[in-house]
Amino acid sequence: MFETADLGRKISKEEYEPQVEALRTELLKAQFAIQKTNSPVLILIGGVEGAGKGELINELTQWLDVRGVEVQHFQRPSDEAQERPEYWRYWMSLPARGRIAIYYGSWYTPAIIQRVEREKKHAQFELALQRISELERMLAEDHALVLKFWLHIPKEEQRQRFKALDGKKTTRWRVTHKDWEYHELYDRFAEVSETAIRETDTAQAPWHLIEATDARYRNLTVGQTILDAFQRRLSELAAPAQPAATRPTLSGPSAPAIGAILDKVDVDQTATDAHPIRLERAQERLARLTWKAERERRSTVIVFEGWDAAGKGGAIRRISQVIDARLRRVISVAAPTDEERAHHYLWRFWRHLPRGGNVTIYDRSWYGRVLVERVEGFAREEEWKRAYLEINEFEEQLVESGILVVKFFLHISKDEQARRFKEREQITYKQHKITEEDWRNRSKWDEYAAAINEMVARTSTSHAPWTLVPGNDKRVARVEVVETLVQRLEKAL
C-alpha cells in the first residue's frame, strides 16, 4: 500500500510559495463558510514517527483562522479518563458544529501501538478497529466531516531524520529511546498500520496516504485535500436535498406487532403484605452492595424510562435514598443546552458517565431519541432508525469497560395514567408535575406504545437487558425495581 507514497514527489520553493498563498485564501474562505453549517470537522493526522506530523499541524493552524480550530493531542490518559470507558476522552474532545479539531494522533494510536508491541492479540485489534469504524460512522452520519491523513516516509528517511536531530545539542532531547526502538520495528509498524488503514477506509471517513519526505509537497497536498473536502461539502449543502435512494436498512429483528411486548406485562399486579418488608430488605442489600461496588471501583448506570406519571420519580427515590449521596448522581434529562446541541446527541450522555465506583441514575435517557423524538418528529426517520444501532454500540462500550447497565421501563395502563393525572391536578404540591403537554402526549398513546415496543425489541441485549416494570401499583413497581437492581449488582460483583 505504501508504495504509492514512495514516488519521490517534490515541490520547489519557487512553486510552493504562490501556491500556498492561493490555497490559504481559498481555505480561509471555505472555513468561514463551513463555520455556518452544522458540520463539525475532524482532521486526523497519523503516520510514522519523524514524518512531520507536528510541523504539518503547526502549518495548518497558521493557514486556517485559529479561532475556529482546536488541536487535540492525547497523552497518557488522566485518571479522570482511566476510570471511564476508553472512548470517553475521545468523545469529550469532539469539536462542536462548525468548528475544526485537528488530531495529533487519535483513537488509532493506542490501537496500532498496542498491536505492534503485541500487547493486544489479533482479535482484540480487530475489535478496536471495529470500534473506530463505529465512531467514525456515527459522526459522519451526524454531518461531521472526517478527514484522515497518513504521513509516510521510508525507513531510511526516518533513520536519517532521527540521526540529524540526535546530532544537534538543541534538538537531541526530541529523539527518545522509544523512537529508536520503533525505528527497529518499522516494518511491523507498516504492516499493522496498513491493516488499520485498509479496514477503516470508508466512503464517509476516507484515508489519504501522503508522501511526506518533502515537507512542501506534504503540506500542500494535505492543505489542498482539506480544501477540496470543504468545497465538496459546501456544494452538497447548497444543492437541494435529495431523497435518500434507499431506506436505511435496520439491523436486528424486525419490529414485532404493536403492543406485543408491552401487552405481556401484567400491569395490574397488586402488592401483598410482604411487599413493604421486601422493599426494606432489598434496600438494605442495595446500600451494602453500592459500598462494595465503590471499593471494587465498579460503576453502575441506571436508566429510567416510562409513561408520564408511571412513577419514575418515586422509584428513583427508593434507590437514591439508600445509596450514599457521595456515590450517586441523578441526571434529569431535560432540553439540551446549546453546547449539547452542537454535538452528537449521545455526547451529553457520555459527558455524565460516572467515575469508577459510582452510580449514575438517568431520569430519562438516550432513549428519548427513539421515543419522544421519534413520535413528536424532533428526529428525522433516518436519525431515529439508526439510533438503535448507535445505542447498542454505546451500551456495549459501557459494559466492556466494566460498567453495569440496568434499564427500567415503568409501564402503566392508560386508565391508570388518567387517574394519576387527575389526582395530580388536585393536590397542590403535585400540580407542577402535570402540564398541558402531558395530556397532549397521552393522545398519542398508540404511537408511543409502538415506539416503546420497538425500542425494547431492538435494544434489550444480553449485556444490557430491559426490565419492564408493572406499575399500576406503585408498591409492586418499587419492589421490582430495587430487587432487580440488587440481583444485577450481586451477579456483577
Added chain:
Amino acid sequence: MFETADLGRKISKEEYEPQVEALRTELLKAQFAIQKTNSPVLILIGGVEGAGKGELINELTQWLDVRGVEVQHFQRPSDEAQERPEYWRYWMSLPARGRIAIYYGSWYTPAIIQRVEREKKHAQFELALQRISELERMLAEDHALVLKFWLHIPKEEQRQRFKALDGKKTTRWRVTHKDWEYHELYDRFAEVSETAIRETDTAQAPWHLIEATDARYRNLTVGQTILDAFQRRLSELAAPAQPAATRPTLSGPSAPAIGAILDKVDVDQTATDAHPIRLERAQERLARLTWKAERERRSTVIVFEGWDAAGKGGAIRRISQVIDARLRRVISVAAPTDEERAHHYLWRFWRHLPRGGNVTIYDRSWYGRVLVERVEGFAREEEWKRAYLEINEFEEQLVESGILVVKFFLHISKDEQARRFKEREQITYKQHKITEEDWRNRSKWDEYAAAINEMVARTSTSHAPWTLVPGNDKRVARVEVVETLVQRLEKAL
C-alpha cells in the same frame, strides 16, 4: 464558640415526623420557586468526623427534588486538577443558576486539615481563609445563596460513635486509622475550625453552627434554616429593587484622567530595518522557551486586548506559529454559551485554564467585563466596578499556582483605525472582519479610552502587569509582543 452547640437539644420521633412532613412540602415549593431565579444555591456541610454529614446530606437530597440537586464531594485532586490552580476544581463544581449543590466537605476541608496537621503555617492558613472569603464574596455578589453548616458533636460522643461502628462487622471498614488519629486531635481541630468559622462568617455567607448529637434535631434544624433562607431570598426578589444605599467603594487608586495612560504610548513608532531580524530571533527563542516551560510544567496565560483592528490576530499568529500546536490553545472570546451564562462570568475563563506546561492565548478575555460590557451597558455599574477586584484576585491565584500571566493591550490612533477599517472593506478576504458594529463601537472611542485607562490603572499589578503596545506600525507591535513574552518567560524559567 462550640458551647452553643452543646446544649443537649433533642427532638422525639413523635414530634419529628409531622414537622418533617410540613417542612418537606414547603421546602419543595421553595425549591421550585428558586429554580426560576438567577440564584445558584451552595449548601456547605462541614463539621467533625462522625457528626453525620453523610446521613444529613442523604436526608436533604430526599427532601428536595433530586433533579435540581447535585452533591459535590472532593477526594484527592485528580491529575487534571493538580496541574491547575487549587481552586479550579471548586470553580468547575459550582452549580448553575437555579440549581442546588450540596457540598460534602468543601474548600474549607484542605485548609483546616493542613493547618491541624501543621503542614501549613499560620500565615498560610490566614491566606487560605482569605481566598475562601474572596470566593464566597464573589459568588454572593453574583446572586448565589451560600449556606454554610458546621455540625458539632462533643469529643466523648465522637469516641462512642467510632466505637459503635468499629464494633460491628458490617460497619467496621467505615472507621479508619485516620479517624482515630483525628479523634486524638479533637481539641486542635476545634481550635482551628473555630478560627476558620470566625474569620469567614460574613453576612453574605453566614455559618450556622448545628448541634448534631441528636440526628433528628440536626436534620430538622438544617432543613428549617435552608427553608428560611430560600424564603428570605424569594421575598427579597419579590420586593421592588431598592437603590443601593451607598455606592460600592472601589479599592485601588482612583481613576486617572481620561487618556492619561494611553496618551503616554507613542503609537507612531515606525519599524527599522532591524525589526524583521529582531522578530525572527525572538520567535526562535520563544519556540525554545515554550518547550523548556513544558519540561518544567510551567503554564503560561497570554491575554490580548486592543482596539478593533489593532492587529490582535496578526500578533497572536506571530506567537502561535512558533509554539508547537500541542502546547498551545487559542481561546477566542465570543458570546457566552448558555451554560456559561448560567455561571459567574469568570467561570468560562477558569474552564479553559491550561494544564501543566501549556500555553493558553486568550483573544479577548475577562477584561471584556470592564471594557465592552461597561461601555455598552451589558454589565451594571456595580458589576463592572467590582470586577477590578475580582480580576486581580483571579490573576493572583493564577500566579500563585505558578502560571505566568502576560497581558497585552494593542493601542492604535483613531485615524489609523479608520484607515484600517476602510482597507478591510476593500479586500475581499478581509471583509468578514469588518461589520456595522465596528463602526458603532468607534463612535464611542472616548468612552472606551476612559475604560481602558481605568482598566490599566486598576489591574496592572506587579505579578501581572499590562504591556501597552504601540500599534500603528504592525511590525513594531509584533516585535514588542514577542520580545516582551520572551523576556517574561526567561525571567520566569
